[in-house]
Amino acid sequence: MPIKKENRDRYPPRTEWLNIRSRILKRANHHCEFCGVKNYTIRKNARMVLAVAHLDQKPENNHSSNLAALCQKCHLAHDQPFRMYHSRQTIFERRHSHTHDLFEYFK
Template sequence: MPIRPENRARYPANWSTEIRPRILTRAGNCCEGSSDYPDCRAANYEPHPDTGSRVVLTIGHLDHVPENCGDDNLRAWCQRCHLNYDKAHHAETRRRTRAAAAGQAPLFGEAA
């Protein structure tokens, strides 16, 4: 997924020059697969073998923490695998955003 401008400062300065290229090289410039699609090997900039859409590999954080850029926390993913992996995280973010917009305070122990 593209890095949102408000999160750019959370990524190391060498993200695009060293870290991202290193992960893409490790992956052979192909998707490393997700739990629902473990055998996905969609190639960067080629049509996806299952969806037919043009693949643009992204680098995903398994723990959703941009500051954690260890190789064991990063995966090269096609759009399908990345969105699939992040679906629970996106649902929670959406729930919190809607609750905040409705003026609901976070529950006890829950981060805002």
């Protein structure tokens, strides 16, 4: 999943991140730490590429216990509840800001 522009500063500098990523992939022996698929395996005509995930969704937390080498399928499944939560939050904020705008309009 691409990193949103507004979140880029939350991640370590690129060279540091590449070192962290390399360490986690090595720890996982280049296999997904959830399902065990090997990095670059072809499944259903798609290449499984491991990414290093922040399990608590906080990119500032680069402790080894918070990082896992995951395939796309496991990464998406892990992040799904967090995405749902943020999606609901965004919808709520949009509705709320709209209401707020109306109040401002009638002042």
